Amino acid sequence: MYRAPVEEMVFTLRHVACAGDEALDPDLLNAVLEEAARFASNEMAPLAESGDRQGLKLQSGTVTMPDGWKELYAHWREGGWAGVMAPDQWGGQGLPVTVAMAVHEMWNSASMSFGLCPMLTSGAVEALAHHASPELQDRYLPKLISGEWTGTMNLTEPQAGSDVGALTTRAVDRGDGTYRIFGQKIFITFGEHDLTDNIIHLVLARIEGAPAGTKGISLFLVPKILVNEDGSLGSRNDLVCAGIEHKLGIHASPTCTMVYGDKGEGAVGWLVGEANRGLNAMFTMMNNARLAVGIQGVALAEAATQKALAYAGERRQGRSARHEGSGMAPILHHPDIQRTLLTMKALTAASRAICYLCAQALAEAEGTENKPFWAERGALLTPVAKAFSTDIGVEVSSLGLGVHGGMGFIEETGAARFYRDARIAPIYEGTNGIQAIDLVARKLPLGQGEHVHGFIADLREVVEAVRTSNRPGFGATAEKLGAALDALTEATRFLQSAEPDSALAGATPYLRLFGLATGGVLLAKGALADEGESRTALCRFFAENLIGQATALKDEVIGGAESLARAADLLLAS
Amino acid sequence: MYRAPVEEMVFTLRHVACAGDEALDPDLLNAVLEEAARFASNEMAPLAESGDRQGLKLQSGTVTMPDGWKELYAHWREGGWAGVMAPDQWGGQGLPVTVAMAVHEMWNSASMSFGLCPMLTSGAVEALAHHASPELQDRYLPKLISGEWTGTMNLTEPQAGSDVGALTTRAVDRGDGTYRIFGQKIFITFGEHDLTDNIIHLVLARIEGAPAGTKGISLFLVPKILVNEDGSLGSRNDLVCAGIEHKLGIHASPTCTMVYGDKGEGAVGWLVGEANRGLNAMFTMMNNARLAVGIQGVALAEAATQKALAYAGERRQGRSARHEGSGMAPILHHPDIQRTLLTMKALTAASRAICYLCAQALAEAEGTENKPFWAERGALLTPVAKAFSTDIGVEVSSLGLGVHGGMGFIEETGAARFYRDARIAPIYEGTNGIQAIDLVARKLPLGQGEHVHGFIADLREVVEAVRTSNRPGFGATAEKLGAALDALTEATRFLQSAEPDSALAGATPYLRLFGLATGGVLLAKGALADEGESRTALCRFFAENLIGQATALKDEVIGGAESLARAADLLLAS
Missing domain, CATH: 1.20.1410 (I/LWEQ domain)
Known part of the structure; x- marks a missing residue:
């Protein structure tokens, strides 16, 4: 069972990512991470395998999460985890991105399917916090940050994946401050679920008459349930989850096809930031989101390494000069297995160090000194954090499966889940x-x-x-x-x-x-x-x-x- | 859809594996491979995905294969494919191992789950042809070679995987030429299925009083249904499939837990070869079996490469200096995708060449000249063919999944199946x-x-x-x-x-x-x-x-x- 490596995380944050101790208060750091570790290990991890096995059900546009996940989400929210990184202006804890990423690592080690939900919500929060009007911010941010609602990012369309400029979802200006959205989006993570009463979709679309390509794309806020003036929930918006994907991994994370405006009138949406500057708003959140995906690679590598180490310490086969006891040696004592386990440990630690260093740069870029320098440093390290770490996630989870021998190929063992889940991280959020x-x-x-x-x-x-x-x-x-x-x-x-x-x-x-x-x-x-x-x-x-x-x-x-x-x-x- | 690369196979056999043309008759080679290609592409490949999705059902000790597989097996048998490599003395075609391996590659590209069935039967045939008494050979080999029955290899027990010497299955000598077998075996490929009327299990067990470790292991033939003196099927033997594994991949290949002697009297078995020399008999077949697993790696790499190439030629995203047409370029024209596809092609071709070279050495070792030299050459190359090629199978299938972007993670696309199936090949038949x-x-x-x-x-x-x-x-x-x-x-x-x-x-x-x-x-x-x-x-x-x-x-x-x-x-x- 996964145990969050708090000591290793604290050490990496304080001595590898930062120049020294001054940047992070060690007491606060320990307190936050210990509490997060308890939740990840004791509450989240136990539901990961059953969630993977049971998967999701879509019926009449409603996605039912696996047994126990609604309660898990509620506990998580009550623990105040939804606002870890969010600005305190709207009720967030305002912790530095470094600390948030360590917590994010734990959630994704415990259950990558679960970890995706707050990851997407954080992205939506960030886009709104930087670009939305004060009215939109006041109406939506407190509930997203408290976890009462969740958020999504809607970019991809069948013909527009890496090439986002090819998207065709339309937005019609109603002249009353609202737009009507028409189109289909695919691969929308947590686009629909039963964990919360409302879901706030951020949707890239093209205002009628906008230029072709990436310069004609705008960002819209499109709630699943319309919100009344007094903040209460109103009527259902014209959008629906038309399908969920049958995927290799992350079986408890709904990957949705979202259809906007299918009833004819269009889904009601509000412009976030300036018209035709939607990609700019997306890029604001993209650095953090890419780093967060890199952290998923670290998280799976860590989980796979822990599992393989535990198995190698128990499983006995053959004899080894490095084992002094009688009878068969734990396979941990065979040099070839040691090479595998050390490779896993070393690659995991290296990718964690890169991701935390990147987080530190992004945190400094939000700080007060040398902001342009740190922004460049963060920009330089982000693609490395994302791609190197997610490749390592795949490689290490494959090595970990192999350490289990034939048992690794059996789904009940759990090693195969990491191998399956890990494979999406090199693909999404920019291949x-x-x-x-x-x-x-x-x-x-x-x-x-x-x-x-x-x-x-x-x-x-x-x-x-x-x-x-x-x-x-x-x-x-x-x-x-x-x-x-x-x-x-x-x-x-x-x-x-x-x-x-x-x-x-x-x-x-x-x-x-x-x-x-x-x-x-x-x-x-x-x-x-x-x-x-x-x-x-x-x-x-x-x-x-x-x-x-x-x-x-x-x-x-x-x-x-x-x-x-x-x-x-x-x-x-x- | 998979198309067997006959031209590439023939070229590799004739110009890379062999010194020149003399060893293989090009007309015969082409005729066999073209016919095998037709079967693999047109009959086998179409059932691979439905077989993977539907999987297997175990009820009251009986395994039901996916829809259409019984008919597929019957066609395959009628085509005479079961005896490709088997000695003509018992009705086999006696083709060289080189040709057999090319055919085996096609079947595994088309469906690795299907390919496992003849692979295991071939192993049983080989062990019997080299070590069994003439009586056992005459009774069992013709029906195994015609495909009327299939065969299995029973080595692994829960505590005895790589360390086969730790096995504890018992054999009791009844003094009438038969033994009674008691014990449990796991990970038995095609240990139970409904494709044929009988299944011939080869089982490693320890005769009571035999030395500990690998020097006290004997090999037994244990049929599912006992065979009467006249060759007709008699009563059910005391063995049962007690479970099938829920696996990462090869979902249409039953991986069985076999229990022998659970009713009390023991399963009736016949000694194959000398007592306590069972491992020797196993090693006879192990070189070919290891090569055959290496070929599975080649087969999955080939199938994954074909699929990725086809997708990359159709999927359009972005622009490329290497694409002259208007609009978005097929991703095939992007240098980074080209690097991936060429890496896949090159690694596939290299691993095929190694496997075919190994096959050629094993074929020469069965020939007339320089037998000891060729036996050594085959022995040297076998672990490389097995391990290098199966690692390549995993790596190339992962690269191929990635070429599909987000679609690669969707099971219906089919690229994920290669990634799942490929992962067992580095593990079984000796990690x-x-x-x-x-x-x-x-x-x-x-x-x-x-x-x-x-x-x-x-x-x-x-x-x-x-x-x-x-x-x-x-x-x-x-x-x-x-x-x-x-x-x-x-x-x-x-x-x-x-x-x-x-x-x-x-x-x-x-x-x-x-x-x-x-x-x-x-x-x-x-x-x-x-x-x-x-x-x-x-x-x-x-x-x-x-x-x-x-x-x-x-x-x-x-x-x-x-x-x-x-x-x-x-x-x-x-």
Whole structure:
């Protein structure tokens, strides 16, 4: 059963993500995380497997959540968790994004299906808090932040996925401050459910006569139930959940097809922010949402690692020179299983460090000093946090399944659920391919191309500290990390001056290189801040076993594009 | 929909697996494969998805297969496919293992659940053909080879998985030439079904008084329905399917818990081969079975690649400099998607080449010349074929799911089925960790440690031929493949003189290195035999984008064990 790694989270927040202790009050941090851990482990995790097995039921437009989930949500809301990150102006707790992300990690380790509900609501809160009129804010934010209602984000349409500019949902201006929305949206997470009395949809649509493409998209607030002047619930809006998807994973998270305006009059909606600036409003929330998805990758990797470790300690097969007892050894003592488990632990810790570092940058960007610098840093790290961590989520959950041998393939064991759930995270909220292109095309140019090199210089300082520490437990860590940073620098400079097509071709291996090098250095940063030997040993394992790929990835970035283009012409286009 | 890549298979068999054309009659080869392709594509593939969705039903010990599968099996049997590889002495077609494996690939691409049934029966046939008494052979082999009955292999017990020596199923000698079997077996593929009138179980058990461990295990033939003297079916034996597993994938393949002797008298069984030499009999069939599982990895990679390519050619999103038409480009034209698709194609082709090369060695070992050499070559390549190819099956099916974006996560799309099915292949028939240990501990010492170097020398000849070909399309292929072989040689020599514990620690990265280097060289061998440009381009893509990891893997093998041991002591054992 999942136990939230509070100590590890606190350490990573305080010593890896932050420069030192000053940014976060350790007492508050511990108190919040311990309480969140209790809820995640004791209340949420026990319902994850039954929720996965039972799944969801759609009848006459109503989605019934699995048994016990309505009560779970109510407890969660009563605990005040809905407003963790939300601004205190509307009743939120206003905790920094760093702390919120640690809590978010726990929920997603316990149940990724559950974790999606607050994730989407947070996104809606953020968009409204930044862009909506004061009237809309006052009417909707307090109830979204208290968890009385939930929120959704409606972007995707069948022909408009990664290419959001292709969307066709229409908005008709009624001239009375409202619009009427007509269209169909797909893949709407928690678009319909029975946990709350109302659901507030944020919907991207095109006002009649707006320009084509991304410059003609506006954002609308469209409640499931219309809200009266006095705040009470009124009549049903003209929108319906027309279907839920039968998915590989996250079986307790309703993925809905939403139809707006099917009855003819259109769904009543209110413009959020300026007309035709809807994508701008979406992007406000997108950095946090992408980081939150990265955290889901960390969460599944953590849950899978805990489960595999527990199994490997109990399951006995064969003998091992590393096991002193009589009879069969726990498989934990076999070197090949140890390699797997350490790989899982190291990749999980590295991806957590990257995500928390990104969270810290986003938090600083909301603070008072050096805001533009921190905004750039957050922007640089966001695609890495999202894509690297969700890839790690898939890889580690696959490794964890394998540790269970044949039992891993049996659904009742629970390891397969992580493997199934994890696979969506590299896809949604911008596919990992899109993240890699974002990193190369939009983030490497930040600060006239110098911001990224400043970041790498920060990493080099850590490596230098490892070198001068003379701590024997580090082994070849400094040398290996240094080589990885050399590779990162070389690949970065190459991409910064490459032809666009060649840069696009190298984007995915570059992001992997970026994540590996950064993750390795952050493990070293943690090890340096800890006098114990364990972090040093894990960092060294990462450096001597996992980071060697960096040079090959650099070669792939720099030398791979021509053969890719040639082979693509010959093999794919036919 | 799956289309068997007959041309690619024939080419790989004739020009990559074999030295030249002489070994296989091209007309016969084409005729067999075209007919098998027709069956796989037109009859088998259409039932794969409905079979996955409907799954299996167990009631009163009887397993009901999905709708249409009984008829499918009957057609398949009428087509004479059950005896493809079986010796003609008992009615088989006696085709070489190479051809049989190509056919097996098609069935598993079309439906891995279906493909498992003949795979297990083939294993039973082989064990009986090599070890059973003439009486048992004459009574059982003709009906197994005609497909009138199917066969199973019963090894695993709850406490005895990878450690088969821990099994406790008992056999009592009745002194009349029969034994009575008592015990429980788990994970028995096609242990019960309604496709045939009888099922012939091969069961590992311990004769009362036998030595402990692997040296006290015997193999028994235990039919579901006892067979009368005249060959007709008699009474039901004392064995029952007590449960079927609820699995991540292969939903139409019954994975059964079999209980023997539950009524009290014991299940009637006949000894196959010598008493206490049961593992020996199992190992006879294990090389082919492991190769057959490797082929399953190839099969899923192929099916996933075909599906992703088709989708990428149809799905339009965004614009690309590589797409000349107006409007959105098929995603096939985006460089990042091209990288994914080419990676899938290249890894699939490389793993197929390794499996077919292994098949060729096993076929030669059954031939007339240099049998001991070919037996060693087959033994060396078998763990690589099994583990590398099944890892590729998982990786490529995951990449393929991703190409579909959000649709990939929807079960009806079908890409998720490959991702689910593929995950068992690295586990069963000896986990990939066990394969890696087998490669390092038992296969590297073959021929006083020289066989593997002879194999690498063969690979070097191909690289030399690439170098001297001066074909510009090869780019840096010779250099990259040469570096990979240098890494392989260095890692091999290290492991051949390493301490056992350190060798075990490096086994998994070593096997990956072996597979990558061999696969890359085999693609080059194919390219050299083909005057067209496509194979050269794919080989170059592999060399310049995928094989660079080889050096990092070598470093991991040579330099990774100490940090692994240290981190394991500190982090895992607590």
